[in-house]
Amino acid sequence: MRNTVEIGKGREARVSFRLNDISIVPNRRTRSSKDVDTTWNIDAYSFEFPVISHPADVLSSPEFVIEMGQLGGLGVLNAEGLWGRYADTEAAFAQAHEAAIDEDGHHTYGATSATEKLQELYAAPINEALLTERIAQIRDAGVTVAVRVSPQRAREIAPVVIKAGAEILIIQGTLISAEHVAEGGEPLNLKEFIGTLDIPVIVGGVVDYNTALHLMRSGAVGVIVGGGTNTNSETLGMDLPMATALADAAAARRDYLDETEGRYVHIIADGEITTSGDVAKAIACGADAVMLGAPLSAATEATGGGMYWPSTAAHPRFPRGTIEWSAYNYDDKATPIPLAKILKGPSTDPFGLQDIVGGLRRAMAKSGYTNIKNFQKVELNVIYSF
Numbered sequence: 001m002r003n004t005v006e007i008g009k010g011r012e013a014r015v016s017f018r019l020n021d022i023s024i025v026p027n028r029r030t031r032s033s034k035d036v037d038t039t040w041n042i043d044a045y046s047f048e049f050p051v052i053s054h055p056a057d058v059l060s061s062p063e064f065v066i067e068m069g070q071l072g073g074l075g076v077l078n079a080e081g082l083w084g085r086y087a088d089t090e091a092a093f094a095q096a097h098e099a100a101i102d103e104d105g106h107h108t109y110g111a112t113s114a115t116e117k118l119q120e121l122y123a124a125p126i127n128e129a130l131l132t133e134r135i136a137q138i139r140d141a142g143v144t145v146a147v148r149v150s151p152q153r154a155r156e157i158a159p160v161v162i163k164a165g166a167e168i169l170i171i172q173g174t175l176i177s178a179e180h181v182a183e184g185g186e187p188l189n190l191k192e193f194i195g196t197l198d199i200p201v202i203v204g205g206v207v208d209y210n211t212a213l214h215l216m217r218s219g220a221v222g223v224i225v226g227g228g229t230n231t232n233s234e235t236l237g238m239d240l241p242m243a244t245a246l247a248d249a250a251a252a253r254r255d256y257l258d259e260t261e262g263r264y265v266h267i268i269a270d271g272e273i274t275t276s277g278d279v280a281k282a283i284a285c286g287a288d289a290v291m292l293g294a295p296l297s298a299a300t301e302a303t304g305g306g307m308y309w310p311s312t313a314a315h316p317r318f319p320r321g322t323i324e325w326s327a328y329n330y331d332d333k334a335t336p337i338p339l340a341k342i343l344k345g346p347s348t349d350p351f352g353l354q355d356i357v358g359g360l361r362r363a364m365a366k367s368g369y370t371n372i373k374n375f376q377k378v379e380l381n382v383i384y385s386f
Contacts, residue, residue, distance in 0.1 A: 016244035017382060019272045019281045025379035027368030033361040037371045040289050042266050043200040043221045045144050045168065048072025049357045050283070050372060051343065052268060054228055054293030055148035055170065056311065057081040058304030061089070062137040067301045067339055069143025074289075076146045076170060077134060078311060079157050084131035085124045092121050093303055100307060100323040107325045114323045115313065122314035128160050135164040148172050150311070151188055162199060170202045174227030174312055174320060175238065176215070190218040205270055206249065207240035213252040216265040225249045226271030228293050229310050230320045242272040243285050250286025250376070275352030276359020283360070284378045295353065298326035299339040306336070 003015040040050035053059045053068050055078035062083070065075030077083065086092045099117035102108050139145050146168040147161040154171050162169065171190070194201045204224020206212045215223045225245050233239035249267050257264060269282035270291040279290050297308035306326040313321030337354065341347070345355025352359050369375040 016241045018241035019243050019278050019285070021241070021382060022243050022281060022285070023381045023383050024280060024284050024363060024367060025381055026366045027378075029368045031365040031368055031370055033358070033365040035370050036361040036364045038357060038361060040372060042288070043168075047074055049343070049360070050289035051279070051357065052076060052146075052289055052291045053296055054270065054291050054310070055081070055172065056293050056297075056308060057083065058297050058302050058308055059293065061303050062134050064299070064301045064303065064339070065138050066141040066143055069141070071340055071343055073343065074144060074146055074168075075138075076148050077138060079131060079147050079149050079161050080126065080153060081311065082121060083134050084126050085122070087127075087130060089303070093305075095121065096323065097305060097307060111323075115319050118309065118314040118323070119316055119319070123316065126157070131160065132164040135161060135166060139165040144168065146170060151176055154188060154193065158197065162197065166199065168200055168202065169197065172202075172204055172224060174205060174230045174232055176204060176206060176211075190215065190220070194219040202268065204268065207238075207245045209248040209252045212249040213256055216252060216256040220265065222266040222268050222288075223249060224268045224270050224291065225287070226269060228270045228291065229308070229324070230312050232320055236320070242269060242282065246282060246285035246287055253286070276356040277352050277363070279356055279360050280363035283372060283375055284380060286376055288372060292356070294324060294326065295356070296339065296342060298335070298337050299342055300336040301339045302336075
């Protein structure tokens with residue numbers, strides 16, 4: 001039953017919930033966290049824990065992607081990012097950093113100068129040879145090679161990255177549909193496009209049941225729910241809270257599973273996730289895995305020195321993101337933390353910013369579950385409502 005409220009005479013709106021609005025209910029029977037299995041399997045690929053790094057440039061260096069894979073997660077290279085445009089990425093990041101510092105040497109948020117600099121940097125053409133070299137570096141390290149392309153450039157770039165050795169293709173925007181129609185242009189029909197590819201495809205982001213179901217029907221092995229860090233609420237007036245979006249996508253997955261008599265499509269949560277508790281709640285709402293962006297930007301292996309920005313921050317005409325700073329940069333001084341500590345501990349932080357996988361294990365154990373799939377059935381409470 002849909003919960004709606006009247007927002008004015010003759011106009012109703014649905015009540016929706018963020019991850020912060022819910023809590024997990026512990027079970028009367030608990031488990032040892034040592035008995036919890038966080039393994040995530042998608043298509044032919046298996047990972048020690050269900051965490052994907054967001055394809056933001058500060059998390060897309062070949063070195064970061066390799067470290068992410070060697071630790072047991074999935075790192076993602078952004079094919080349309082700085083790594084495929086500049087051989088000297090250090091100089092490019094230095095320019096972004098300078099533009100995001102004010103005249104007193106303090107970090108800024110939402111500065112026009114930073115946005116203009118990102119737009120300038122991303123105006124450089126993609127160097128296919130350089131992009132191929134980056135992918136080869138990751139492939140040669142023996143980790144799974146996942147590469148992100150935008151829906152707008154998927155036809156153009158996907159063949160390049162697949163030829164270079166990509167094993168999983170991620171077609172990702174902040175909001176995506178199964179078919180993009182543009183007057184005077186050829187529409188991108190994802191079902192037709194995915195059908196021409198010989199590697200598994202993850203698509204997103206979506207925030208509603210119908211789009212999630214349509215994308216599942218496109219042949220994707222995974223659907224990303226949410227748009228990561230963006231300003232869609234301010235710029236487009238669009239912002240569906242993640243708890244509700246994930247529950248809707250999970251309902252679409254159940255219906256699609258029945259429709260196809262057994263084809264399972266994975267749900268990947270991307271948004272409102274900062275702590276280990278957020279990861280646990282996202283999975284409890286129906287996600288199979290989570291995509292982390294800003295929480296990983298504090299890692300020693302991240303390139304931005306604590307900076308973080310989504311690819312939409314550099315849109316040439318309508319940016320929907322900005323440079324922000326990691327949780328460990330409040331004093332304008334970067335305090336990098338090894339990625340291994342952020343993901344697997346041991347933690348020295350009492351707020352769930354470190355040992356994220358360990359926090360998930362303990363949440364599952366306290367609730368009496370030993371695997372991801374069963375944990376999606378855990379009881380939930382709403383702690384905030386209208």
